[in-house]
Structures are given as C-alpha cells and as structure tokens.
Amino acid sequence: MIYLLIALYPREWRQRYGLEVLAHYQGQHLPVRDALDLVAGALDAHLHPQWRPRAPNVAAPLALIALLTLLQLAFYPGLAMLIKPGFRPLGSVLPAVFIVVGAVVWAVVFAVPARRRWPLPVALGLGLAFDLLFLNVLAPVAMIPWGRLVGPLAWAVILTAVIASPRRRRRGGRPWKPDDPAAGARMPRKPYDPDPEPLEAVGQFRR
Amino acid sequence: MPELGRFEEPAILVLTSLAERPRHGYAIVQDVQAVAGVRLGPGTLYATLARLEARGLIEGLPAEDRRRPYRITSAGQAVLRDRLERMEAVARTGLARVAGT
Numbered sequence: 001m002i003y004l005l006i007a008l009y010p011r012e013w014r015q016r017y018g019l020e021v022l023a024h025y026q027g028q029h030l031p032v033r034d035a036l037d038l039v040a041g042a043l044d045a046h047l048h049p050q051w052r053p054r055a056p057n058v059a060a061p062l063a064l065i066a067l068l069t070l071l072q073l074a075f076y077p078g079l080a081m082l083i084k085p086g087f088r089p090l091g092s093v094l095p096a097v098f099i100v101v102g103a104v105v106w107a108v109v110f111a112v113p114a115r116r117r118w119p120l121p122v123a124l125g126l127g128l129a130f131d132l133l134f135l136n137v138l139a140p141v142a143m144i145p146w147g148r149l150v151g152p153l154a155w156a157v158i159l160t161a162v163i164a165s166p167r168r169r170r171r172g173g174r175p176w177k178p179d180d181p182a183a184g185a186r187m188p189r190k191p192y193d194p195d196p197e198p199l200e201a202v203g204q205f206r207r
Numbered sequence: 208m209p210e211l212g213r214f215e216e217p218a219i220l221v222l223t224s225l226a227e228r229p230r231h232g233y234a235i236v237q238d239v240q241a242v243a244g245v246r247l248g249p250g251t252l253y254a255t256l257a258r259l260e261a262r263g264l265i266e267g268l269p270a271e272d273r274r275r276p277y278r279i280t281s282a283g284q285a286v287l288r289d290r291l292e293r294m295e296a297v298a299r300t301g302l303a304r305v306a307g308t
Contacts, residue, residue, distance in 0.1 A: 041250020
C-alpha cells in the first residue's frame, strides 16, 4: 500500500523523500489518515513542484527532425529525378509543399512526445498515423507516384529512432520499488528503529 | 515566509523543531506532537520540508541508514525568529484584550 502511495509522487520527489517515508511505516500499520495525507501530498507535489524541473531533452528529437528533414529533401527530388528523368525539383510546387508539411509532421511526431514525455505506444501510434495518413493518402493525392515508397522507409526510421531514443529508457508510471536503482538509492534491508539515538549523542551535527 | 500558503503553520512547527537540533522526519513528527500537540501527516511533513529546502531555510544532511536529518539554516533561524516575534506580539495583545474584557 505504501509503495503505491509513494508511486503517486513525481519521480524527483520519490528519489528525494521516498525512502524516508517508507522508513516511517516499515513494519507498521499505515493509518487511513496518513494514507489520505499522502494522496493529498502527491497531488500537491505534482501541482507545486519544489524542485527545478529537469530541462527537457530536446537535443535528440531536434537532431532527428533535422536529419529526417534532410532525408526528405534528398529523397524526394532525388528519387523523383531517377523515376522521372524530366522532373525538376525546383520547378514544381507540390514537392516543396510536401517537404514542408512533412517536416512539420516529423517535428510533431518527435518533439511533442519528447517534451510531453509521452509513452512509447503513443509515439509509435503517431508514427503509424503519419505513415498511413500522410504518406499513403496525401502522396497519391499530390500526384507523387513514388510517395508510397517512402512509407516503409519512414516507418523503419521512426521505429528505429523512437526505440533508440533515450526516452525509451525512462522509468515512470509504475509502482515504486525501493530496490529499483532507477527509482533512487538502494535501500538497505535493516529494521527501522523508531526511537533513534539523538544525533548530538553520537557527536555529529553539533552546532 | 512568503508563498507557503497552507504550509506556513507546519513550516513554523518544523522550524521550531529543528531550531533545537537536527532531526529526521520521524523525529520531527514526534517533537511537533510533543511540543504543539499537532500531528503532521507524512504528506504534509514532506511537502513542508520540500518547501523549506527549496527556500534555503533548512538543509538536508547526509542520510544515515534510510533517515535524512534536516538542519535549520541561518536564514531559517532569522525567518523563524521574525515570525515568532510577530506571533508573540499578537499573543500579547490578544491576552491583554481578553484580560480587559
């Protein structure tokens, strides 16, 4: 029960105070009043975080966006010129629109999940939606016959990028365990002493 | 002690407890209950500790076992002294008025 209640708190809070709260109740009954107080405290910790939030890791998504946009810039005109010898990349408006819209979609697909810390299935779902709607619907509409070829490639890139993303290794939204190194320090298995020796008595923290 | 909202009273209690000596969370709860007759719940206690730490009024000491003692800082002592003096003035005035009625 206490694990579930501590899991309600933000990760930073759990790392800072989780072991202390757990130590209070190890081997003891958790009163309902304290459980409710912990729930209210968790809500407060989410609404009013008292620590500086970690800067979102936007470097990797931005690099991916730049790379994928460059891939599009190289891929669309290059493949078009291979398939259609007479194709002039700068002479048609549609590929340019396609590239710009594609870049925006790439940005949404990668930047939004990274900033909002959406879970992997959401990111993959966005990638799938992008694949189905944009590449397989809009490309034929835009009369780019080779547009369908981009779908499998884009989907492979999305899968690879998302799975390899640092966000993939994020630990969150699961019950807090004291032995989980990712959730904080490892807790020694010692019985909790509810009546500890005063700190001054052991010669520490004397002011 | 600005921006503490509903945690202002628990903050005064916690600072008063730590003004004697560094204490960990459980010892703070026990001391506050003994001194003021108020039982701080764990959510309230750690929300208060987080606010006091964020404002530099207390600081955490190296954890011993699973317990981290907290120590009041000089800024915390100044804030506590100021707040207690105000409360004392209010209490003195109130007692005088009650005695006069």
